[in-house]
Structure formats: C-alpha cells, structure tokens
Amino acid sequence: MLDRIDRKIIEVLQQNSRASFVEIGKQIPLSASSARERIQKLEDLEIIKAYSLKVDHAKMGFGLEVFIMIKLFSGKLKSFMGAIDSFPEVKRASRITGSHNIHMKVVLKDQLHLQQFIDKLINYGEPTTHLILSELK
Amino acid sequence: MLDRIDRKIIEVLQQNSRASFVEIGKQIPLSASSARERIQKLEDLEIIKAYSLKVDHAKMGFGLEVFIMIKLFSGKLKSFMGAIDSFPEVKRASRITGSHNIHMKVVLKDQLHLQQFIDKLINYGEPTTHLILSELK
DNA sequence: ACTGAAAGCGACCAGAT
DNA sequence: ATCTGGTCGCTTTCAGT
Numbered sequence A, B: 001m002l003d004r005i006d007r008k009i010i011e012v013l014q015q016n017s018r019a020s021f022v023e024i025g026k027q028i029p030l031s032a033s034s035a036r037e038r039i040q041k042l043e044d045l046e047i048i049k050a051y052s053l054k055v056d057h058a059k060m061g062f063g064l065e066v067f068i069m070i071k072l073f074s075g076k077l078k079s080f081m082g083a084i085d086s087f088p089e090v091k092r093a094s095r096i097t098g099s100h101n102i103h104m105k106v107v108l109k110d111q112l113h114l115q116q117f118i119d120k121l122i123n124y125g126e127p128t129t130h131l132i133l134s135e136l137k
Numbered sequence C: 001a002c003t004g005a006a007a008g009c010g011a012c013c014a015g016a017t
Numbered sequence D: 001a002t003c004t005g006g007t008c009g010c011t012t013t014c015a016g017t
Helices: A004-015 A021-026 A032-044 A077-086 A111-121 B004-015 B022-027 B034-042 B077-086 B110-120
Strands: A050-055 A062-071 A090-096 A102-108 A125-135 B048-053 B064-072 B092-097 B100-106 B127-137
Touching: A004 A021, A004 A032, A004 A050, A004 B048, A021 A032, A032 A050, A050 B004, A062 A077, A062 A111, A102 A111, A111 A125, B004 B022, B004 B034, B004 B048, B022 B034, B034 B048, B064 B077, B064 B110, B100 B110, B110 B127
Parallel strands: none
Antiparallel strands: A050 B048, A062 A102, A062 A125, A090 A102, A090 B127, A125 B092, B064 B100, B064 B127, B092 B100
C-alpha cells in the first residue's frame, strides 16, 4: 500500500518540499507526470498532511525557545484545548502520558515574554519549563 | 530588517510551502517577482531554513510517537551526539536545561520497536518516555 | 501504473520607474 | 524595492501502452 517509490518521494519532499515534479522524478527515477500522480494520491490519503517551513525563530526576534509541560488542574483540559489556538507563542502541543498532561514547544522574545506567558498558563495547571539550548536534529 | 510583508510571506509558506510565487503574491498583495525576490533574501539570510513536509506517521506504519528525555551519563554527550544521526526513529532532538539533558521526538512501529530503541539508549543515559496521545497543535 | 506530447502557466531574467 | 514583458521550463491533462 506504500512502496519504495512512495517512501523515496516523501524523503525527497522532506528535504525540499518545493522541489518540482521534474526534480523529484529525476531522483526516483520516474516521469514528472507519474511523480505528480503518486504525490496526488499521498495527499488524497492524507499521508502527506501539509507542506511546511522551517524558520529561524531567533533571527525573527524570538530568541527563547522552550518546552513547557503542564500538569493540568482537574476539569481544565477542555478550556485549555480551546485556549491553545489563541496563543501564537505555541508552535506545537500534544497530549502525553505521565504526570504532566500536555507538552508544548513555545517560542518567545525574551525572559519577560516567558514570564508573561507562564502567568497565563497557571490558570490551567502547573507548568514546568525547559529551555532549548540547541537543536541536534 | 524584517517587515510586515516578510512575516506575511512566511505565514503563507508555513501554511503551504509549495505555493507558487504568483499565489503568494496575491495574498500580500505583491507581484510574483517581488515575492520571489523577498523569499530569495529570506533564504540567503537563512531565516527560511528549509521547506519541509508533515506526514502521517501512523499511516506509514509507525503507530507509536513518543517524547523521550535522557539524563546522559557523564562524558557521554559527544558520543550520543554522534550516534543520533544513525537513529532513523529520531525525528527531532534538542539539548535542554533541567535534570534531563536531551529531548527527542521519536517515531516507532510498535511496543517492541520502542523496547529495542530504549535498549540502545541505555548505553548513553537514563531515558524517560512519554507517549504522545494526540496532537493539539 | 507509467510514459510522452501539447497547451497553459509559472519561474526567471532583463530593463525601467 | 517593485513592476512589466519576454523566454524558457514546468505543470497539467490526456491518450496510448
């Protein structure tokens, strides 16, 4: 249901999602129209969920990147899930197992910004913050 | 150094990094060639670091997604940083502050695969695993 | 499922404001 | 810094295998 060629296509797109069908085809190898057809199918099956972008947050003025885990107060899950979309600082969030219910990647300008953000979170639960020092992968 | 138009371009590309320059230009609004020129600059400055892809790992046969944090044994940092590229299961890894030194997002086929992966990690430190239940954002 | 051809559209490079 | 016009290459569709 997902063969070597599909996996290769996904690999190429992971490295450069703006690659043309011609370029992708060359690396398989496959004609541009066949590459296009397979990618169309991967999109339709929602195996490819989105074409996105990696940006340098620090260069955009957000020098502080952190992981925050929250132990939500009981009954706060629903309201927190609603609020999360209104926090532009939150780049990703997941429900997880363990003593903390939520894991987030958060991007902030500076310590003051972090403090203000944590002040909002403590309405929902007990946050634990880990600064990201560097990306290894 | 990075105006409203640049931010808007990045926003558009974050939603669909395969958008054509014409499409991007329409949403600013800006001519295609000006959009192209600005994007070129964002790439040159490495504010745009990569064009990437979001895939549904579960549909690719990797039904288990976890966060693993490791408290490395002393002196193991360098060898771990070297080994990390050889683990295809690791999608992202960061050095972080706190009692654990490393945070990773890891994608695995099943429990057995997780067990085998953890067995590799215990050469480097003490791992703590959190299953990802769902993605909120 | 893949290819190849043809038409239309976008990318890319000039040159001008 | 942005735009317009022109060329070339890519995308897209479709008929054929």
